[in-house]
Amino acid sequence: MQEIKTSVDSLVDLVKQKHSVSIEDASRSLGIPSVVLNEWAEYLEQEKVIEIKYKGTIPFLTENSQKTVIGEVSQYAKEAKEDLERIKEFESAINKAETDKRNINRLEFVKKVKMQYIVLTQNIQDFVNENRNDDLGLEMFKKIKARLLIFERNIAQL
Numbered sequence: 605m606q607e608i609k610t611s612v613d614s615l616v617d618l619v620k621q622k623h624s625v626s627i628e629d630a631s632r633s634l635g636i637p638s639v640v641l642n643e644w645a646e647y648l649e650q651e652k653v654i655e656i657k658y659k660g661t662i663p664f665l666t667e668n669s670q671k672t673v674i675g676e677v678s679q680y681a682k683e684a685k686e687d688l689e690r691i692k693e694f695e696s697a698i699n700k701a702e703t704d705k706r707n708i709n710r711l712e713f714v715k716k717v718k719m720q721y722i723v724l725t726q727n728i729q730d731f732v733n734e735n736r737n738d739d740l741g742l743e744m745f746k747k748i749k750a751r752l753l754i755f756e757r758n759i760a761q762l
Contacts (some may be wrong), residue, residue: 619654624666680745683733694759701762711730720755
């Protein structure tokens with residue numbers, strides 16, 4: 605299937621390629637009125653895709669200086685997905701421990717671990733689906749990783 609590119613995509617690609625371009629130069633390159641580009645740029649800046657910087661009175665479109673944060677989030681989403689696949693392997697061990705009659709004294713602990721598993725898998729799935737590209741996404745991921753460490757310690761005790 606062929607990828608569909610919009611004029612806005614072309615603007616973002618131009619900014620990425622040149623790292624910094626005036627709205628007037630972008631207008632000439634893309635054949636789009638500078639008034640339209642300025643509106644797009646304001647929206648793209650709100651979405652933290654690009655930044656508008658001024659040299660004197662001339663607006664320049666630049667790559668988002670927070671792009672490393674954006675890159676980290678997508679890397680975190682990838683890592684979270686790998687974590688999700690890894691902890692799904694524990695489901696059978698949890699179910700086995702839950703039905704094992706010898707673990708009757710530890711049944712409350714097993715139930716706690718099972719609940720951690722359910723909540724953690726849902727949190728990771730939600731995080732991966734949202735794939736947030738902001739500081740809140742990073743905070744969410746850090747909390748998930750902390751819960752994952754606790755879960756892994758508890759699963760080791762089963």
